[in-house]
Amino acid sequence: MSSAESQVPAHQQSSWSSFVKGLASWSGDLSSLTAPSFILSPTSLTEFPAYWCExxxxxAAISSGKTPEERAKLVLRWFILTLKCQYATRNEKMGSEKKPLNPILGETFYGSWPDTNGRGKTDLTVxxxxxxxxxxxxxINNEKAGVSLEGHSGQKTSFSAPSIIVKQVxxxxxxxxxxxxxxxxxxxxxxxxxxDGILYGKPYIELTELSYIVGSNGTCVTIDxxxxxxxxxxxxxxxxxxxxDSTSIANLxxxxxxxxxxxxxxLNIDAQIPKEEVTVKPLEEQQIPESRLVWKDVADGIRSGNYDKAGKAKSAIExxxxxxxxxxxxENKKHELKHFNHVDSDEIYAKLIxxxxSTLPTSEDAYKIKREN
Structure with missing residues (x-):
């Protein structure tokens, strides 16, 4: 047994080998491929947007910038600090990246971060x-600070030995x-x-290529x-x-x-500063289809190592x-969205992209939060 194989529990080595072989022969998106139980996460993807605001x-501080340059720096600082939350904390907490639960249609997740320093409460709707x-x-919205974040995400996954490639949509x-x-x-x-780390049975995420932050105020960030x-x-x-406006402000x-x-x-940044996890109401106060209630039995089974229980509960939901x-x-019915309206083209995206x-799409659809009249 190699040191790489030793990362996989002894009783899971056969299923892990089969899983890796399946990756190589799988055609199409990998999201529906069944992973060995020890690599499953007890958390649904609907909880992942909380990582944006840990x-x-x-x-909240973004709006305190007095000039476009100051606000752009605060946006960049906030964004860089989100990356560890979004892509590395699960590896640190659980020992490796886990395969999250695929949400059911209409599944919701609500949370908040309390006002602890006078900047106001921040609310999350997913x-x-x-x-x-x-x-x-x-x-995500902080009414008092006047800062909000609206978005949508999906994943298209493929295998390119020895890594899984995820195109975020x-x-x-x-x-x-x-x-x-x-x-x-x-x-x-x-x-x-x-x-990476697939062959070792200890997956972790690495970011690749480029992403951008483009401001309506003439600021632009390119991240490599x-x-x-x-x-x-x-x-x-x-x-x-x-x-x-093409004048350099910061190089990180x-x-x-x-x-x-x-x-x-x-603009020096330390990603090791403490984060604050989202506050969620107790399970007994939740209602279906709120995420943690939907997946309670599955999550309990995974956390306790009772994968038979988790598998049966997951199959029942599916x-x-x-x-x-x-x-x-x-009945020729279409699922109705509860909190969002779909638009075929996001005007802000089309204007700023x-x-x-020139290689990214010139337009993308979007989901806009429903506003109270």
């Missing part, structure tokens, strides 16, 4: 707006309400993921992600440049899980969903 003070393909829409728009009542928008595109190569480099490395270089230096100025979709089709890349 530094709620940084999120809804699974599509099952085929899987798409999660979310809205979707985008986010961060909006800042200014003192004069106007709104400043920042388009945020999503990086591509590479899941560089992971550890076979012979050189450090894991989770990146470089980022911030410009305003470092690790999005560690420290970052600004070779242009003073069979129930198939029956509902079949009934809807027979042309500033950074």
């Amino acid at each position: 530094h709620p003070d940084e999120f 809804e699974q707006v599509s099952h085929h393909p899987p798409i999660t829409a979310f809205y 979707g985008h986010s728009v961060l909006s800042v309400k200014l003192e004069d009542g106007s709104v400043e928008d920042y388009l945020i595109t999503l990086p591509r993921l590479k899941i 992600y560089k992971g550890k190569g076979w012979l050189s480099g450090k894991a989770h490395s990146y470089k980022a440049s911030l410009t305003k 270089e470092g690790q999005w899980t560690g420290t970052t230096k600004d070779t242009k100025g003073d 069979n129930d969903q198939r029956a509902k979709r079949k009934d809807e089709a027979a 042309k500033e950074v890349s």
Whole structure:
């Protein structure tokens, strides 16, 4: 047995070998491929948007910038701090990246971060707006600070030995309400993921290629992600440049899980600062289809190591969903979204994306939070 194989529990080595072989021969998206039980997560993908705001003070502070340049720096700082939360904390907490539960259509997740320093409460609303393909829409809002984040995400996965490649589908728009009542928008595109460590049975995420943050105020951030190569480099490395009307404002270089230096100025970042997890109401106060209640029996089985219980509960949920979709089709009914409206083309995306890349789509659809009249 190699040191790589020793990462896989002895009783799971056969199923893990079969899983890896299946990756190589699988055609199409990998999201429906069944993973060995020890690599399953007890958490649904609907909880993942909470990672955007595990530094709620940084999120709220964006509106405190007095100039476009100051606000763009605060946006960039906040975004870099989200990366560790989104892509590395599960590895640190659970020993490796786990395969999350695929949400049911209409599944919801609600949370908040309390007002602890006078900046105001931050609220999170998430809804699974599509099952085929899987798409999660979310809205994060701090009314007092005047900062909100609206977006949607999905994943298209493929295998390119020895890694799983994840193309993140979707985008986010961060909006800042200014003192004069106007709104400043920042388009945020999503990086591509590479899941390494598959052969070792200890997957972890590395970010690759480019992502962008484009402001309606003429600011632009280009982030170039560089992971550890076979012979050189450090894991989770990146470089980022911030410009305003083509004038350089900041040049960052470092690790999005560690420290970052600004070779242009003073935008130095330490990703090791404590994070604040989202507050969620108790299970006994939740109602179906709230995420943690939907997946309670599955999550309990995974956490206790009772994978037979988890598997049976998961199958029951999936069979129930198939029956509902079949009934809807027979009655010619369409699933209605609870919190979001779908738009075929996001005007903010179409306006700002042309500033950074000719290779990205010129338009994308979006899901907009429903507003109270």
